[in-house]
Amino acid sequence: MQLTNIKTLLSQSLDEEALTEKQKSVLQASLKLFAEKGFNDTKTSDIAILAGVAEGTVYKHFKTKENILNSILSPFIKGVIPRAANEFIAELKSKSFVTLRDLLEYIIKDRLTFAEENQFIAKIFIQELFQKPEVSKQLMSVIKQRILVSMNPILNDLKNRNELINISTMKFFQYLFSIVVGYIIPVILTNNYQNIDIDNITNESVDFLIHGMKP
Numbered sequence: 001m002q003l004t005n006i007k008t009l010l011s012q013s014l015d016e017e018a019l020t021e022k023q024k025s026v027l028q029a030s031l032k033l034f035a036e037k038g039f040n041d042t043k044t045s046d047i048a049i050l051a052g053v054a055e056g057t058v059y060k061h062f063k064t065k066e067n068i069l070n071s072i073l074s075p076f077i078k079g080v081i082p083r084a085a086n087e088f089i090a091e092l093k094s095k096s097f098v099t100l101r102d103l104l105e106y107i108i109k110d111r112l113t114f115a116e117e118n119q120f121i122a123k124i125f126i127q128e129l130f131q132k133p134e135v136s137k138q139l140m141s142v143i144k145q146r147i148l149v150s151m152n153p154i155l156n157d158l159k160n161r162n163e164l165i166n167i168s169t170m171k172f173f174q175y176l177f178s179i180v181v182g183y184i185i186p187v188i189l190t191n192n193y194q195n196i197d198i199d200n201i202t203n204e205s206v207d208f209l210i211h212g213m214k215p
Contacts, residue, residue, distance in 0.1 A: 010072075010121070013079025023061050023071075025051040030068045035123050039069065073128060076121070077138045085142050089150040097154060100163040100214050101206055108180055109202040115184045116196065126185060148173060165215055175212070179205045 010031070014024045029051035033042040044065065048055040062068045091110075097103040115122050128135050148169045155172060158164040164172075183201050 009080045009083045010076060012083070013075035016079060017075055020061075022051070022053050022057055025053060026058055026061065027068065027072050030065075031072055031121060031124070034069065034072075035119070035121060039065065039124075069124075069128075072124075073135065076125065077135065081139060081142050082146065085146045089146060092150065092154065097158065098161070098163075100158055101210060103154065103158065104176070104206045104209055105202055107176060108205050109198060111180050112184065112196075112198045112201060116187075116198070122184070143173070144170075162215055165213055167213065172213070175209060179209065 011024075011028070014027060019027075026047060030042070030047050033046055033050060037046070042065065044058045045055050047068070048058050051058070058068075062071060088110075092107075095106065097106070125135075151173070152169050155164060155167075155169055159166065183196075183205070187196050
């Protein structure tokens with residue numbers, strides 16, 4: 001199953017907000033420009049041109065760039081993250097993982113590819129994770145309520161096959177998350193996607209994790 005990209009998920013979430021078409025256009029244009037040029041270097045005039053509206057319209061509806069960013073993050077946290085998590089969970093459940101290597105290879109390669117394809121918003125979101133504790137808390141809430149619960153049966157099955165040590169799902173996720181994010185963050189923040197080798201990173205990460213997780 002082809003996972004929906006974040007831009008589409010965000011459009012779906014914006015459709016659920018009480019926004020006019022012009023407001024949606026401003027938010028989508030802002031998202032693109034914030035990722036490409038940075039928040040500080042993006043001018044409201046640039047946003048207006050890309051959104052196809054008058055600059056006065058941007059000020060009328062959002063007043064400040066900070067309000068624009070908050071208007072993007074709110075539907076992202078409430079709608080995009082849960083939707084993306086649900087799609088990922090459904091994909092996991094549709095597959096059979098006979099070995100620990102099978103599971104690790106799938107998750108790491110899938111998430112690296114997803115981050116690469118959605119780099120424009122991944123960059124903004126990662127920056128906000130460091131600056132706003134409430135964003136981190138909301139992300140962890142989704143992870144605990146949706147992803148960890150769904151991964152329990154998969155990990156228990158691998159334990160029964162003697163493919164995985166007796167490790168909690170949270171600890172398994174923390175190790176996995178630290179490896180994936182450790183590769184993703186420098187690439188995203190420097191826009192260095194042309195030099196990323198997903199297959200090589202996946203193999204290196206899996207080899208490292210296998211040593212600590214396989215009996």
